[in-house]
Amino acid sequence: MINRYSKFYFYISLIPLIVMLALHSQPADAYINPGSGSDLFQIIYSGILSVLMFFKTIFLKIKGVFIKTDNKEDKYE
Amino acid sequence: MNSVESSFRDPSGYVFEEDNEIYRTVNYCYKENYDFLLSSGLCDNLVKKGYLISHEELEESKFKDVYKVLKPVKIPFISYPYEWSFSQLKDAALLTLKVQYLALKYGMILKDASAYNVQFLDGKPVFIDTLSFEIYKEGQSWNGYKQFCQHFLAPLLLMSYKDLRLNQLLKTNIDGIPLDLLNSILPITAKFVPSIFFNVCVQAKLQKDCEKRDIDYKKKSHITKQQLVLINTKLQDLVNSLKFPLKDSEWGDYYTFTNYDKAAFESKKSIINSYIDKVHPKTLWDFGANNGLFTRLASSMGIESVAFDIDPIACEKNYNMIKKNNEKFLLPVLFDLTNPSPNIGWANKERVEISLRQKPDLIMGLALIHHIAISNNVPLESIAKYFSALSEYMILEFVPKEDSQVQKLLATREDIFPAYNAEGFELAFSKYYNIVEKKEVVNSKRILYLLKAI
Numbered sequence: 468m469i470n471r472y473s474k475f476y477f478y479i480s481l482i483p484l485i486v487m488l489a490l491h492s493q494p495a496d497a498y499i500n501p502g503s504g505s506d507l508f509q510i511i512y513s514g515i516l517s518v519l520m521f522f523k524t525i526f527l528k529i530k531g532v533f534i535k536t537d538n539k540e541d542k543y544e
Numbered sequence: 545m546n547s548v549e550s551s552f553r554d555p556s557g558y559v560f561e562e563d564n565e566i567y568r569t570v571n572y573c574y575k576e577n578y579d580f581l582l583s584s585g586l587c588d589n590l591v592k593k594g595y596l597i598s599h600e601e602l603e604e605s606k607f608k609d610v611y612k613v614l615k616p617v618k619i620p621f622i623s624y625p626y627e628w629s630f631s632q633l634k635d636a637a638l639l640t641l642k643v644q645y646l647a648l649k650y651g652m653i654l655k656d657a658s659a660y661n662v663q664f665l666d667g668k669p670v671f672i673d674t675l676s677f678e679i680y681k682e683g684q685s686w687n688g689y690k691q692f693c694q695h696f697l698a699p700l701l702l703m704s705y706k707d708l709r710l711n712q713l714l715k716t717n718i719d720g721i722p723l724d725l726l727n728s729i730l731p732i733t734a735k736f737v738p739s740i741f742f743n744v745c746v747q748a749k750l751q752k753d754c755e756k757r758d759i760d761y762k763k764k765s766h767i768t769k770q771q772l773v774l775i776n777t778k779l780q781d782l783v784n785s786l787k788f789p790l791k792d793s794e795w796g797d798y799y800t801f802t803n804y805d806k807a808a809f810e811s812k813k814s815i816i817n818s819y820i821d822k823v824h825p826k827t828l829w830d831f832g833a834n835n836g837l838f839t840r841l842a843s844s845m846g847i848e849s850v851a852f853d854i855d856p857i858a859c860e861k862n863y864n865m866i867k868k869n870n871e872k873f874l875l876p877v878l879f880d881l882t883n884p885s886p887n888i889g890w891a892n893k894e895r896v897e898i899s900l901r902q903k904p905d906l907i908m909g910l911a912l913i914h915h916i917a918i919s920n921n922v923p924l925e926s927i928a929k930y931f932s933a934l935s936e937y938m939i940l941e942f943v944p945k946e947d948s949q950v951q952k953l954l955a956t957r958e959d960i961f962p963a964y965n966a967e968g969f970e971l972a973f974s975k976y977y978n979i980v981e982k983k984e985v986v987n988s989k990r991i992l993y994l995l996k997a998i
Binding site: 498499500501502503504505506507508509510511512513514515516517520543544 | 553554555556593641642645646655656685686687688689690691693742743746747748750751752753754755767768771772774775776777778780
């Protein structure tokens with residue numbers, strides 16, 4: 468979901484990108500070539516998303532104090 | 545036993561065909577993963593949700609060198625990603641991500657993310673490769689990530705942001721559209737979306753850089769399972785956000801059947817129904833099916849039908865109708881009859897032409913022949929030869945020159961088709977077909993033929 472909050476976090480999260488670019492991937496034990504670039508990308512991207520999620524979770528927790536939300540079915544399943 | 549030619553990449557097992565049934569072997573090297581797939585409950589859950597094709601294990605097998613032999617439900621017609629409409633490809637992409645999401649929940653992971661692992665059954669996408677799952681190892685990344693981006697994300701982004709027809713790049717790139725190519729075609733406006741910027745621009749750049757540099761693969765990196773889940777959910781959000789490039793108002797009335805009055809339409813329907821009843825087919829292909837209006841005459845009778853059309857918008861409409869009405873027995877396929885899907889891949893046998901995938905009991909070509917004969921200058925005899933090799937029976941509508949649709953085609957070009965008339969048509973087709981029946985559509989000069997190949 469692309470909203471104004473996630474865009475804000477997106478720019479903040481560019482900082483760890485530079486740090487993580489130095490990382491390398493683990494050996495590929497696969498019958499298809501996973502591509503070392505894509506492997507490295509997942510490490511960087513997941514790092515950025517984790518930072519975003521950290522802020523989002525805090526935001527949602529604060530929001531949850533004021534607005535009660537129902538437990539919804541997992542839409543990703 | 546015929547080994548399926550596309551089934552050679554994965555050492556975990558292979559697919560073969562015997563007595564018109566499909567079987568999949570599970571090799572001993574995949575035993576641990578297969579047992580876990582079943583014992584963890586993942587397989588049952590995926591099948592229950594309709595995500596994974598169900599199968600039965602053969603109790604006795606003549607193969608002694610394999611762990612198990614599975615007999616999955618047979619897919620009536622195998623279609624390929626470059627033959628799918630935008631929403632078909634989008635639904636197939638979402639299915640792959642949902643399967644990966646659930647697999648992670650159960651301690652497994654997809655080892656690949658090929659679009660060819662998805663087929664359509666009863667109007668819905670279904671994952672067909674039971675051997676695509678492996679036990680998740682803490683810290684591992686998703687080996688299928690690059691493949692997912694190339695097979696699904698790239699064509700979807702190009703179709704959504706640039707041009708619907710760009711999914712045809714999958715024909716020339718059998719392992720998906722390379723991200724550097726995607727990056728060079730994708731409009732800059734798309735790249736302002738953060739998730740697209742990362743998945744396309746950053747990933748393409750890293751792929752290029754890693755090709756040049758000598759990466760030390762021995763160094764350990766670590767992605768947690770939560771992070772893999774996070775990547776998966778963000779990919780699902782991105783795919784979900786991609787829209788068909790035309791607004792409803794622009795393509796809602798894209799097709800109108802102005803060439804028919806109600807009586808002609810009912811007459812045509814009734815003749816087709818009577819021909820279908822005569823042939824009593826189990827499988828049917830409809831060429832130039834448009835949005836599947838007449839194909840539904842067959843599919844509503846439980847006949848496994850494929851609706852081929854060259855127009856991605858018509859295929860999209862057809863698929864959306866199937867989804868909306870929960871229709872079964874009907875599959876829309878994007879297909880150019882004047883340049884059919886070729887044999888591609890290793891030894892030209894991995895992905896094959898339609899005639900090698902199925903021999904239908906009946907084919908239909910309604911309001912089609914003038915497009916092939918006049919727009920594409922294909923001789924009538926050559927059309928007859930091609931169709932007669934595909935199926936024993938054919939329902940064909942001859943559209944004469946006086947018809948307004950043919951007049952439209954001839955309006956901008958010289959009429960070099962003196963033999964294009966009912967007599968010329970019958971003469972040309974008589975070399976390959978016997979006419980079983982012919983009937984005129986009321987209030988029209990069109991003739992519907994039921995033909996039987998000689």
